[in-house]
Amino acid sequence: MAENRELEEATRLNEQAMRLYHQGECNQALPLAEQALAIRKQVLGDKHPDTADSLNNLAALYHEQQQYEEAESLYKQALIICQQQLGDEHLDTGETLYNLAALYHDQQRHTEAEPLYKQALAIRQRQLGDKHPDTAETLNNLAVLYQVQQRYTEAESLYQQVLTFCQQQLGNEHPYTAQTLNNLAVLYYAQQRYTEAEPLYQQVLTLYQQQFGDEHPETAQALNNLAEVYTSQSRYTEAEPLYLQALQILERHLGTDHPSAKTVLNNLNRLHQQSDSNTAC
Numbered sequence: 001m002a003e004n005r006e007l008e009e010a011t012r013l014n015e016q017a018m019r020l021y022h023q024g025e026c027n028q029a030l031p032l033a034e035q036a037l038a039i040r041k042q043v044l045g046d047k048h049p050d051t052a053d054s055l056n057n058l059a060a061l062y063h064e065q066q067q068y069e070e071a072e073s074l075y076k077q078a079l080i081i082c083q084q085q086l087g088d089e090h091l092d093t094g095e096t097l098y099n100l101a102a103l104y105h106d107q108q109r110h111t112e113a114e115p116l117y118k119q120a121l122a123i124r125q126r127q128l129g130d131k132h133p134d135t136a137e138t139l140n141n142l143a144v145l146y147q148v149q150q151r152y153t154e155a156e157s158l159y160q161q162v163l164t165f166c167q168q169q170l171g172n173e174h175p176y177t178a179q180t181l182n183n184l185a186v187l188y189y190a191q192q193r194y195t196e197a198e199p200l201y202q203q204v205l206t207l208y209q210q211q212f213g214d215e216h217p218e219t220a221q222a223l224n225n226l227a228e229v230y231t232s233q234s235r236y237t238e239a240e241p242l243y244l245q246a247l248q249i250l251e252r253h254l255g256t257d258h259p260s261a262k263t264v265l266n267n268l269n270r271l272h273q274q275s276d277s278n279t280a281c
Helices: 002-022 024-045 049-064 067-087 091-106 112-126 132-150 154-172 175-190 194-211 217-230 238-252 259-280
Strands: none
Touching: 002 091, 002 154, 024 049, 024 154, 024 259, 049 067, 049 091, 067 091, 091 112, 091 154, 112 132, 132 154, 132 175, 154 175, 175 217, 217 238, 217 259, 238 259
């Protein structure tokens, strides 16, 4: 009975820690997650799947706080437990592989992240199928990794798969659909495929205006991105009002010193320089 009460307390602490984590309160969540892990280790032992769950959660908190060494050590411990106790094909094993890959990704350790993402993807595809959100999330992160490495053809293929999932399973107006359209547009822009990037950025802008409103920073970012496409094509009269709208939104809601506002202001100044230079020629 005493052990059951202790395990119930560990579960309560763990759930409370994860709620705080999702609310961005990592400092408050850490001691709760540590207590939950200590209880589970004492009652269940070092090799129990619930202990691995606590290790994973504590690692996620360290990861969020950019304490990467601590997070890596805990993720690796959790992975060993999952592989030994649950097997290589278990979803918990896949989740831990995914978490470790994301940690490496954030540290720009791309060659280490890629095989882990691929293993996690294979597990999720087999266990959940191609139409599950977790499978799509893994495809998306692997696409982002390829994009950072300028492996554009591979990234585009994965983004297209994610977009198909979003449109079919979530609908054309879902926020994740908009985000995927934006990712694909960024990919095209990086390759100077402006005529393909433009309609995607226009769709994203419309979706963000519908979802967030005309005054939201995300809408401002979409305005800036579309303006960037126009600027790259020397379409300065179309780009300038978009930059101005974006700048006004960001300065009203985030302040003139916010990095996003400064970025748009720099883009606007660059547009003026390019426009003046072309006029002089």
